[in-house]
Amino acid sequence: MDLEQLKYPIGRFEAPADISKQALKGFITDIRYLPSLIEIVVQTLDAAQLATPYRPEGWTVAQVVHHLVDSHTQALTRFKWALTEDNPTIKAYDEAAWAELPDVAKTPVNVSLTLLHALHTRWVNLMENLTEEQWNRTFVHPESGKTIALKTLAATYSWHGKHHLAHVEKLKERNNWH
Known part of the structure; x- marks a missing residue:
């Protein structure tokens, strides 16, 4: 298996050009069920398995779980900024550095x-x-300079959860941890 497939088991994120109400409902459903799906996939893992990287030079399973909390907390905060401020520039954070912190x-x-x-x-x-108008509210990401609508952010985090869930699922498959 090549490194690209290990890094992106469901493919890289591609923002949809148009996001329908039905698509939004699907993104919300994905986000709703992610915690349960992650919990199910890690519940039988022992300490050594939780300390196993999902790919060479990648995060451990435990780091992936903790990262989901860090990242998705940022996402909720970005939603709130966009809903309460006019096209704010959000604060970026160093995911890799956060994954190495003592917590x-x-x-x-x-x-x-x-x-x-x-x-x-x-x-x-x-x-x-959220109303349709609220879904169209935006923020600016300082690293890319791009203006991002909340609809697109929901799509991003629907993908993000499935992306990291697949990291753990594929690791379990490769190592026969059933």
Whole structure:
């Protein structure tokens, strides 16, 4: 298996040109169920398996779980900024550096799973109550300079959750951890 396939088991994210109400509902559904799907896929893993990188020079399974909380907290915050400010420039963060912080190394994955469930409940409650006008609100990402609509951010994080879920699922398959 080549490195590209290990890095992007479901392919790289491509922002849809047009996002329908039906597509948005699908993205919200993906985001709603991600915490349960991640919990199911990691619940039988022991400490050594949780400490296994999903690819050479990649994050461990535990780091992936903790990263989902960090990243999706940023996503909810970006939603709130876009909903309460006029096209704000959001703050970027160094994902790789965050994955190396002591809270990631010292915190059991069940703590992050609990946070992920709570975070996604709030995020889904927010998204399910947005108007079409609110879905079209935007923010600027400082690294790319791109203006991003909340519709596109929902698509991004629908993909992001499935992307990291596939990292763990594929690792389990390759190592026969069933």
